[in-house]
Amino acid sequence: MNTNPVHGPDPALLAKAETLTEALPYLQRYAGKTFVVKYGGHAMGDPELQRDFAEDVVLLKACGINPVVVHGGGPQIGAMLKRLGVESRFVDGLRVTDKETAEIAEMVLAGSINKEIVGWIAAAGGKAIGISGKDAGLVLAEKVHRTEPDRLQGIERHVDLGFVGEPVSVDRTILDTLAGAGVIPVIAPVGIGADGHTYNINADTMAGAIAGAVGASRFFLLTDVPGVLDKEKNLVTDLTPADVATLRADGTISGGMIPKLETCVAAVEAGVDAAVVLDGRVPHGMLLEIFTRRGAGTLIRKG
Numbered sequence: 001m002n003t004n005p006v007h008g009p010d011p012a013l014l015a016k017a018e019t020l021t022e023a024l025p026y027l028q029r030y031a032g033k034t035f036v037v038k039y040g041g042h043a044m045g046d047p048e049l050q051r052d053f054a055e056d057v058v059l060l061k062a063c064g065i066n067p068v069v070v071h072g073g074g075p076q077i078g079a080m081l082k083r084l085g086v087e088s089r090f091v092d093g094l095r096v097t098d099k100e101t102a103e104i105a106e107m108v109l110a111g112s113i114n115k116e117i118v119g120w121i122a123a124a125g126g127k128a129i130g131i132s133g134k135d136a137g138l139v140l141a142e143k144v145h146r147t148e149p150d151r152l153q154g155i156e157r158h159v160d161l162g163f164v165g166e167p168v169s170v171d172r173t174i175l176d177t178l179a180g181a182g183v184i185p186v187i188a189p190v191g192i193g194a195d196g197h198t199y200n201i202n203a204d205t206m207a208g209a210i211a212g213a214v215g216a217s218r219f220f221l222l223t224d225v226p227g228v229l230d231k232e233k234n235l236v237t238d239l240t241p242a243d244v245a246t247l248r249a250d251g252t253i254s255g256g257m258i259p260k261l262e263t264c265v266a267a268v269e270a271g272v273d274a275a276v277v278l279d280g281r282v283p284h285g286m287l288l289e290i291f292t293r294r295g296a297g298t299l300i301r302k303g
C-alpha cells in the first residue's frame with residue numbers, strides 16, 4: 001500500500017487543466033477540418049524546433065484535424081548548388097531553373113528534405129507519407145512566364161525562368177485517401193506538366209494552391225519573422241486582401257513577403273477561411289495560435 005499526504009490543488013497542475021479546457025472550443029470547431037501547413041526552408045534549421053514542429057503536426061492529427069504539410073527548401077537547394085558549383089539566380093523571388101538545377105532541386109526537395117520531415121513525424125509517433133506534386137497526379141504544373149523591365153529600351157522583356165512552374169490544377173484524391181487512412185501527407189513543391197517536364201514550384205505558391213483546392217480551414221505559413229511587420233516593426237495581427245494591397249503599394253512589404261501574402265490572398269479568395277503567417281522559430285507557435293485565445297502571427301482573411 002502507498003500513501004501520499006493530502007494537499008490542496010497544485011496551482012501548476014490547475015494551470016495545465018485550464019490550458020486544456022481553453023482548447024476545448026477550438027478542438028470542437030476544428031475536428032474533421034483540413035489545415036495546410038507550409039514549412040519554409042528558413043524555419044527548418046534547428047533540431048529542437050524540428051521536433052516541436054513534428055509533435056504539433058502529430059497532435060493536430062490526434063485531435064481529429066487533417067494536417068497537410070507542404071515544405072520548402074530554398075536555402076538547402078542553394079547550398080547543394082553551391083557544393084556542385086552551379087550558379088543560381090532569382091527573378092521576382094523565383095529561382096531560374098535550367099535542366100541541371102531542376103534535377104538538383106528535385107533531389108533536395110523530394111529526396112532529402114521530404115524524407116527528413118517524414119522521419120521527424122515518425123519519431124513524434126505519427127504516420128506520414130512523403131510525396132511530391134508529381135505523385136498520383138496531385139499537381140499539374142505549367143511553365144511560369146515573367147517579364148523584366150529593359151530600362152535602356154524602355155520595354156518589358158520576356159525572361160525565361162526555365163523549368164519554373166505554377167500549379168494549374170490540384171487533384172485532391174490522394175490527399176483524401178491518405179487522410180482517411182490516418183496518414184499525414186508531406187508534399188515537396190515539384191509538379192509535372194502536361195508536356196511531361198518536371199517543374200520547380202515556389203513552395204508558398206504550391207501550398208496556397210493545395211490549401212485552396214482542399215478548402216482548408218487554416219493555411220499556416222511558418223517563416224523566420226514574427227509575422228507581417230509594419231514600418232515601425234510592430235506586428236500586424238490581421239489583414240484583409242485590401243490591406244495587403246495597401247502594404248504592397250506603400251512599400252511596407254518587400255522581397256519574399258510579397259509572394260507570400262499574394263498566396264494568402266489567393267487562398268482566402270479560393271475559399272480558405274484564414275491564412276496565418278507565423279514565426280517558425282517559436283517553439284509550438286502553431287499550437288498556441290490554434291488552441292489558445294492569444295493567437296500569434298498575422299491572420300489574413302476576407303474583410
Ligand SMILES: Nc1ncnc2c1ncn2[C@@H]1O[C@H](COP(=O)(O)OP(=O)(O)O)[C@@H](O)[C@H]1O
Nearest residue numbers: 040042223224225227228229252253254256257
Ligand atoms: N513587412 C514585412 N514584415 C515581415 N517580413 C518582411 C516584410 N517585408 C519583407 N519581409 C521579408 O520577408 C521574409 C519572409 O519571406 P521568405 O524569405 O520568402 O520566407 P520563407 O523562406 O520562410 O518562405 C522575411 O525574412 C523578411 O526579410
Ligand SMILES: CC(=O)N[C@@H](CCC(=O)OP(=O)(O)O)C(=O)O
Nearest residue numbers: 041072073074094095201202203
Ligand atoms: C521556383 C522556386 O523558386 N522554387 C523554390 C522551391 C523551394 C522553396 O520555395 O523553398 P522556401 O519556401 O524555403 O523558400 C526554390 O528553388 O528555391
